[in-house]
Amino acid sequence: MTCLPAATDRKLGLVIDLDTCVGCHACVIACKGWNTQYHGAPLSDMDPYGPRPEGTFLNRIHSYEALPDDGGAAQMVHFPKSCLHCDNAPCVTVCPTGASYKRAEDGIVLVDEDACIGCNLCAWACPYGARELDRASGVMKKCTLCIDRIYNENLPQEDRVPACVRTCPAGARHFGDLADPDSAVSRLVAERGGFDLMAELDTAPVNKYLPPRRKDRLENAAPPLTPIASGGGLAGWLDRMLGGG
Amino acid sequence: MNQPAASTSPRVSDEIRRTTCYMCACRCGIDVHMKDGRVAYIQGNRDHPVNRGVLCAKGSAGIMQVNAPSRLRKPLRRVGPRGSGAFEEISWEEALEQAAAWLEPIRRSDPSKLAFFTGRDQSQSFTGFWAQGFGTPNYAAHGGFCSVNMAAAGIHTIGGSFWEFGQPDWDHTRLLLLFGVAEDHDSNPIKMGLGKLKARGARVVGINPIRSGYNAIADDWFGITPGSDGLLILALIHCLVEAGRIDLDYLARYTNAPVLLDRASGLLRRDDAGRPLVIDRRSGRLCPFDQPGIHPDLRGSEGGDSTVFLAMLQEYLDPRHAPENVAERCGIPAARIRALAAMIAHAAFDQPVELDRPWTDFRGEVHRKMVGRPVSFHAMRGISAHSNGFQTCRALHLLQILIGSVEAPGGFRFKPPYPKPAEAHPVPHFAARPGQPLEGPHLGYVRGPEDLALCADGSPARIDKAFSWENPMSAHGLMHMVISNAHAGDPYRIDTLFLYMANMSWNSSMNTRGVMDMLTDRDEDGNYAIPHIIYSDAYSSEMVAYADLVLPDTTYLERHDCISLLDRPISEADALADAIRWPVVRPDRDVRSFQTVLIQLANRLKLPGFVDADGAAMYRDYADYIVNHERKPGIGPLAGFRGDGTAVGRGAPNPGQIARYIANGGFFTHPVPAEASYFKPWNNAYQDWAVRMGLADKPQPYLFQIYCEPLARFQNAAKGQGARQPPDHLRQRIIDTMSPLPIWYPPFDEAAQARDFPLHALTQRPMAMYHSWGSQNAWLRQVHGHNPMYLPMQVWERHGFAEGDWARVTSAHGAITVPVALHQGLNGDTIWTWNAIGKRKGTWALDEDAPEAVKGFLLNHLIHELLPPRGDGHRWANSDPITGQAAWFDLRVRIEKLAPQSASDPGLPPVLSPVGRGPKDLAWRVGTKGNAP
């Protein structure tokens, strides 16, 4: 089923606030824990206590520094990255077996692990590094948007969000329907100028990123302070502030 | 076309067991999902007051901690030389017998021969009680090398501090200043709070040499030069005072600003009952500060004595505090300092927060509203781990007080049982008597020289020299000095060193290599200088190899614990709260919870408080103690579900208490009444509530201490007044540093070292490993497997560094060889690295060529507990002269470029692993196939 659906009823995805993410890796590990225990094959770790520990992760956080052109101080941005559930998902169409597919009802891009031959081509086709081949199981792993949480009737309604969103301490991750212009996530994107990653590749990602706000703009942000008794010394200060006395 | 079917409703678990996380000091509530009796998945508890459902990376990685291959399995007795790691497994009976055989004789002869220090202990009210029963004065936890400056300055100034003591008013603040915070005990609440601030567009300012983490999302970054925070704060105070942008009403009502200062003694004027005296503005009469109906006069004077307020004005209006005069030293342009002061004033006074909540103050005045200054602060080790840290922390609290933002809406709020002024805390108890318990708790807040822990001959009574003239107000003890003092026999020799959860032969010590030598050093008879070492830990940490007897602890999911109001609880500003841990899984090893082992030892040693008059054991295990121990009648470790199950705070022990906690999600919470929610130190409703809850014995309203009188008492002693006199070589230093008004002085030895060691060197704990007990966690170690030394652009370019280069970093004490990397958002005179990534070869069940052991490194090798010799006959401690806090961040270094190396240096020889090595791969899945619906 590697043809992409012409349109999906909903576009479930994440909105990630780069102005709020502190880079704590909570989402990375919550994702690892949930997806090791539930959907599909566990996310394995090779050489976990050795010289080259290397595991499968569906969400990773990069940290970048930006040096402003105006000579200001360098700024750091923590940058979580997982599958963006693209409308034009190139990872889906390249799959030779139909293991990769995009769901018509909610737009989630999934891998049918029983059909995956582990050819890696979908990972090659993804510009974002969202897919990782699990070395123990030999199948391609990727963010499922916690499909086994968001519809899970064994979970309370409020917990039916991806594990990364539920755990994010700073509230930098938002989950919702980006096809609905009135959804909270769509409004956030509109208000804060949410953007696509590598838009030039026309993958039409569903996930959006909210840009960091401009930093280091303190000068002139508040009325300047002026001495109340310039030259008047302590006595002058007391008279002005406490009155004669 | 059919799309494949995906299973969307798998069964999540058989059962959820709710307990408390122990991956750091944050103590979040966790939902442990169980499958087939094993831990399947850990998530945050949505109902929990600390974390409201969120959970950090460490918490979510708990499953790898509970199943870590580094877990100790059985008691161990050393068979090889100390430090080799050669052990034999023994039974618990043998282990307890051995421990008792060492402890019983010293208790009978001289209990001070035992030094009992606990590291990341979250049961200090219990371990302290045990040590008290044993009778040794030598007990403390890790606060002395952590942040005692912050705690002591806070208690002495405002009756509380940050982290467990209080928090920003996240819902109302409009401006938050973070001083020296990379990560904190309050790790999830800070992140949640920052998220709230960001969501409503409030401003966050980060003051930190390093721009990462919280400082990365701060709207404004002040890349301050280490050790100069106090200077910056006093400059902000100068600007605010000079412009008259301070809260005079608040100062007059709630602080000792209007209290009269006795010109001759420098002490506060007091009445016969000891109450500080003020002048009532309307009557002009001299009155005790708390007399109903009075309005204290900031400008009052009597008999030639004037107020603290005037002394303060004189001090901080002085032009030496002007931004222009501190800018260079701080590494911050004067204009930016002025802009920050202006922003503080603007946020505090132009946009006050008003809550429609009437309240009554301790003088009987009724206030219609709660008016607050929406500027809040949070600070941590960055400002406190300096030799000027105590005064810097005091300065920060003064700034908070001046703008009236402590315990006011939008500002900083205490969490019950705080506020609690120094006078409400005990003074230190230290008199050791053969076979007898100590008369009271070890740690406390000294009011003056009379409270110091000194022997009759004036020598320190404690092995760590806490509460001595070298560091009179060392409220958390000095764990980092114990081993070197015990090794040197200064002030005396000990017999047994008993440590819990403290990696003293590694990242918890300065001079790591030297400490290893001290632990293995022998006297002329071939006996170890420290004769016996008992160590308890759940994991094969670096310290294990240096113990003679190892008592294997349980992991946090296998034990009972209480996060008690007697200790540092988990309260929020709007509620008191405490919590438990309980065994959600059974240990699969022959291990016992350390607290239970202490009880078993106490029963063998027949320690008072643990056995009744007939010598019969009062408690079976720690759970029994948690439920049945009463510190005072009706007040026990847990506040919830007392008596018949409905009593709060005070009530008889309830045998069903732990079951009630478990049913309630592992915690208990009780709201602070709305009219008691702010202005707690002066709010009658709060004071009465606190007494009802058992947090205080009587209402105890108090004034914030702008002028800290205990400091003046020490200065007076140093000037020759009083019966208790400091040694002469300390007099001038006491006079210079123990100013009763906050001051700044350069970090010790800075002038001597600046030429040879031009750079500052710091560490930060990564959020994914902050305070967590070991980085052997299979998931977390992939995130931080080794640590580069980060260099600023200036240093990078000056030395011509390129990617992949290494460097030799040298301090006055030693040198290390390390990999380097560039960090542009960094103070130009500062280098830094992630702390405690480096591991000793052979520990933590890691391969000997694990990156932590090969590339990873510790900065500790560069830091000594003493300053370099200065030719004056004394070795001065590398710590704050007031509290003894380890001055980690005073470190000065120089750097040289090296070609790429294969391993960092010093590379220490491996130790034998008592637990073998971890498995070659993991594909963690418990229970039957998780996808089954």
Added chain:
Amino acid sequence: MHAAPSIIIFTVLSGAGFGLLVFLGMRGDPPQGLVAFVLFAIAYGLAVSGLVASVFHLANPQRAWRAFSQWRTSWLSREGWVSVAALLVMAPHAAWLVFFGQPLPVLGWIGAALALGVLFATSMIYAQLATVPRWNTALTPAYFVTCGLACGALLAGQAGPSLALLALLGAVQLLCWWRGDRRLAARGHDLASATGLGFLGRLRLFEPPHTGSNFLLHEFVHQVGRRHRPKLRAIAFAALCPVPLVLVGLWPATAGFALAFLSCMLGCFVSRWLFFAEAEHVVGLYYDAIRGPAR
């Protein structure tokens, strides 16, 4: 990109095998009998061993049959179909030549077209990837097809086509390198477009997500040493074009063709290794791991 030996072997060997089949299918005077047997055995041997090698690249080879299902969108699936079709269609033609000394020209021509189609389908697996700008160009099919055909022509011992194809291959190879080195920059991908953070200033990676390696770095981030690159390119080019050209031009006998083929194969292997190793996957931008002309 990671240069996996199985993929290099597969593309080079099966390319040569199908290239030979093109010539065996469309030659007006095809070889017969034993010669036909030997040539078809070589062609089938190379094609099939290449396909088998490609299966070793799979993490779950037992499910390889599923790869035939998605021919509507997947070039890998199409490649599977076309190669099976080419091998099946060509079989009777081969059998007739070996056993009866007679061609089946219609099947031969169809088989040749299918074999050409295999070369094209294989190339499109790479050429379709917008994530690897160096490959995402019409030069990639040109390169794969000329490689396969040149090897095939040499194996078929056809001097004229060999000389023409070797010359063309040399030109295509040089063009691939010349254009390829500029391709990433020309497409406008950089860390700023990858992160959307260019508005903040000049960007650099401060810390990668993990201190260790991972699948993405193994698979997508490979840097050819600055000093090795010109040497390897020189070897590849010489072995692909001038050496076999001279050999065939001066010694148009079986031995000359054989030596030329071996040279060409060597060139193909080195060139194919470079094809992968030099290719920059845009995911490398996130790791700030793309160095060289693109920066």
